[in-house]
Amino acid sequence: MASLSTLSRALSHRNAKIFxxxxxxxxxxxxxxxxxxxxxxxxxxGSAFWVGVIAFCDLAPAxxxxxxxxxxxxxxxxxxxxMISQAAIGLNGALIAVLVATGQMTIGxxxxxxxxxxxxxxxxxxxxxxxxxxxxxxxxxxxxxxLNSLTFNVARFIGPALAGPIIAVAGVWPAIxxxxxxxxxxxxxxxxxxxxxxxxxxxxxxxxxxGEMVDGLRYAARHPGLGPILGFAAVAALxxxxxxxxxxxxxERTFGRGAESLAVLTAAFGVGAxxxxxxxAARGRLDGTTRLAVLGVGALxxxxxxxxxxxxxxxxxxxxxLMGAAGSVHGISVQMLxxxxxxxxMRGRVLSLWGxxxxxxxAMGALILGGLGELxxxxxxxxxxxxxxxxxxxxxxxxxxxxxxxxxxxxxDHHNR
Numbered sequence: 001m002a003s004l005s006t007l008s009r010a011l012s013h014r015n016a017k018i019f020x021x022x023x024x025x026x027x028x029x030x031x032x033x034x035x036x037x038x039x040x041x042x043x044x045x046g047s048a049f050w051v052g053v054i055a056f057c058d059l060a061p062a063x064x065x066x067x068x069x070x071x072x073x074x075x076x077x078x079x080x081x082x083m084i085s086q087a088a089i090g091l092n093g094a095l096i097a098v099l100v101a102t103g104q105m106t107i108g109x110x111x112x113x114x115x116x117x118x119x120x121x122x123x124x125x126x127x128x129x130x131x132x133x134x135x136x137x138x139x140x141x142x143x144x145x146x147l148n149s150l151t152f153n154v155a156r157f158i159g160p161a162l163a164g165p166i167i168a169v170a171g172v173w174p175a176i177x178x179x180x181x182x183x184x185x186x187x188x189x190x191x192x193x194x195x196x197x198x199x200x201x202x203x204x205x206x207x208x209x210x211g212e213m214v215d216g217l218r219y220a221a222r223h224p225g226l227g228p229i230l231g232f233a234a235v236a237a238l239x240x241x242x243x244x245x246x247x248x249x250x251x252e253r254t255f256g257r258g259a260e261s262l263a264v265l266t267a268a269f270g271v272g273a274x275x276x277x278x279x280x281a282a283r284g285r286l287d288g289t290t291r292l293a294v295l296g297v298g299a300l301x302x303x304x305x306x307x308x309x310x311x312x313x314x315x316x317x318x319x320x321x322l323m324g325a326a327g328s329v330h331g332i333s334v335q336m337l338x339x340x341x342x343x344x345x346m347r348g349r350v351l352s353l354w355g356x357x358x359x360x361x362x363a364m365g366a367l368i369l370g371g372l373g374e375l376x377x378x379x380x381x382x383x384x385x386x387x388x389x390x391x392x393x394x395x396x397x398x399x400x401x402x403x404x405x406x407x408x409x410x411x412x413d414h415h416n417r
Contacts, residue, residue: 010144022185023155029178029179048373056363067217069123085120092120095113097174130348133344141340167263168260225341236389238362239392246370251265280333290333290403293334300330308382
């Protein structure tokens with residue numbers, strides 16, 4: 001393992017300090033929002049299915065919006081796109097907080113607001129991620145990509161740690177309001193970034209935005225490495241990530257606990273993800289990253305099986321930390337491969353597909369798991385998903401050499417394949 005000095009060197013740049021400081025603030029607010037909204041939905045309905053629907057409405061817009069947002073991010077000013085989308089997320093959160101605080105919020109209205117927030121987030125993700133090559137020198141880009149994921153997982157620890165006590169003492173709406181303030185702060189600091197023109201815009205606009213979107217999908221599908229690894233990640237997220245999106249039913253039904261224990265579990269995911277993410281980032285090289293991406297899913301499947309098979313909360317917390325660690329290894333690895341292997345003119349569209357996978361597939365998994373959970377209980381549908389995911393891991397290992405050869409070579413030139 002290489003020294004962590006590679007991470008500190010990436011963070012030494014002025015742009016990186018501003019970017020990751022804003023990211024940490026915004027994502028801390030995001031995790032506070034997720035905890036608060038999912039708990040609020042559980043309090044309103046007492047239904048695992050409706051908690052799954054809330055997660056679905058937040059994340060599922062990525063199915064339609066992400067490919068379009070990636071095409072926009074490759075032709076628009078990415079800095080302005082980031083500011084506008086972050087401001088929209090903040091305003092959406094502020095309106096939800098007001099309606100909850102005044103007792104006007106219903107499950108139907110909440111669904112609408114979560115869809116709106118999901119659409120804004122689908123535009124923010126490719127715009128922000130595509131800015132990274134312009135924030136640090138090329139030699140520090142792998143470390144910056146790793147730092148981005150690490151920042152998300154630090155927030156995944158801090159956000160629930162703050163949200164749990166706030167919800168227990170003051171209720172749901174203050175935690176949601178914190179998300180609005182966090183995104184307004186991130187919006188206000190974005191203009192402080194100094195990004196060269198080439199990194200702010202992928203290419204000049206052509207006649208057809210839809211055509212560019214299709215080109216991006218075709219590029220990823222035909223790439224001998226990106227297509228298989230993104231497809232692998234999508235199936236794995238569909239099968240395994242739904243558990244983390246509908247935690248309140250697990251907390252109450254499996255462990256017999258309340259909102260503070262929900263925060264403990266979510267924070268455990270974050271701690272595990274942070275530690276494992278540091279280990280992946282400190283490797284300091286791309287070789288072997290594809291193997292980590294595949295094996296990370298295998299470890300996530302086993303940890304998920306342990307989580308749903310027990311009613312002992314302490315063991316559940318340990319499994320949650322292992323789930324966070326395995327998911328972090330997989331997620332950072334895939335994102336590093338996508339950033340490195342993508343043609344620069346296609347980077348926004350490729351990263352939008354990664355955003356689609358990380359948002360839409362867990363949403364669909366949560367919806368399916370929530371529905372099956374009402375019929376069969378949460379445990380058995382999850383264990384079936386674990387078995388299916390292990391078959392997917394076997395497929396990935398059987399094609400590992402071919403995929404790694406296409407992803408871990410030298411970065412592509414500035415032209416479309």
